[in-house]
Amino acid sequence: MLASRKFYIAGFIASLFLAGIVSFYASSSPDGLEKVAGDIGFIETAKDHTNADGTLADYGVKGIENERASVGVAGVIGVIGTAVVAGVAFKLIARKPKKDGN
C-alpha cells in the first residue's frame, strides 16, 4: 500500500501531466452534443459564451501563441485551480464539529 503522501503526489502529478502535456493531443472534433446539434441543426441556437474572450477561454491562454504551450499552461492552471477550490471545499465539508464546542 502506498503512503498517503506518495499516493496524492502521484495522483496530482498524473493530473498535471494529462492536462499539461497530453491535452495537446486531444481530439479537436466536435463532442457528442456539438455533433448532434450540428447534424440536426440546432447548433445555430448556441450563443457565444459570456467569457468567450476571457484569458483562458477554450483552454488556451490568451497571448501565448504556441498552441502546445497555450493549452498546456491552461491545463496546469485548471488543475491547480481545481485543486485549491476542491481541496478547501472538501476539507471544510469533512471537518467534524468538536464536542466541546471548539
Place this chain on the structure above:
Amino acid sequence: MHIPDGFIDVPTSAVFAGLAAAGVATALKGARTQLDEKTAPLAGLTAVFIFAVQMLNFPVAAGTSGHLLGGALAAVLVGPWAATLALTVVLLMQGFLFADGGLTAIGLNVFNMGVIGVWAGYGTFLLLRKFLPKNKSSIALAAAIGGLLSVPAAAVGFTIQYAIGATATFSTSTVLSAMVGTHVLIGIGEALITGLTVSAVLASRSDLVYGWKNNTQKLEIRNAS
C-alpha cells in the same frame, strides 16, 4: 456534453438551476456524514483528475469526439454525495474560467453530469456489485459498466431539457436517438477510463475507495448477524 448558452431557454434553465442547487445542497448534507479527514483529500484529487481527463477528448466516430464525464468514477471512489460536489466544482471551473459550458446553462450541466451521471453510474454499480463476486476486479468492472451507462443517461437528461425548453423546433425523438446513439459510443471510452482508474486506485490504496470499503463493511455486518 457541456451545454452552451442558447440551446435551452432561460425559464427552463432557471428551473434546472433550482433542481441542480437542490441536488448540490442534498449532496453537501450527505457528504458531511460520508467524508472524514482521511477521505476528503481523495475527493479533492478526484475533482482534479476529472478536470484533467475531461480535457482529453478521444475520437469516437467520424468527426465526433467525447470525453470522460466522471460521475460513476467519482461515485465509486468517494461516494455519490462527494461525487456530485466534485463534478460541480469541475463544471464551475470550466464554465467560469474556460468558457466551457454556458453560464446560464450551468444548472443544466450540473443536473446532467453531476446528478444524473453520478446516480445512473452509481446505481448501476451497486446493482452489479450485488451479483458479482466480492473481489477488486468486480468492483472495477461494475464501475466501468456504471460509467458506460452514465453517459447515455446524461444524454437523456439533455434530451428531457430539450423537450421542455429548446429554442429550436426539431423533434425530440430525433434528438433523443442521435444523442443516445452517439453517447453510447462515448460511454465505451468512459467505461475504459473508469475501470482502469478504479483498478489503479484499488491496487495502490483500496482502503480509500468508497465502493470497496462500503462493500466489505456490509459483509462484516452480515457475518456478525
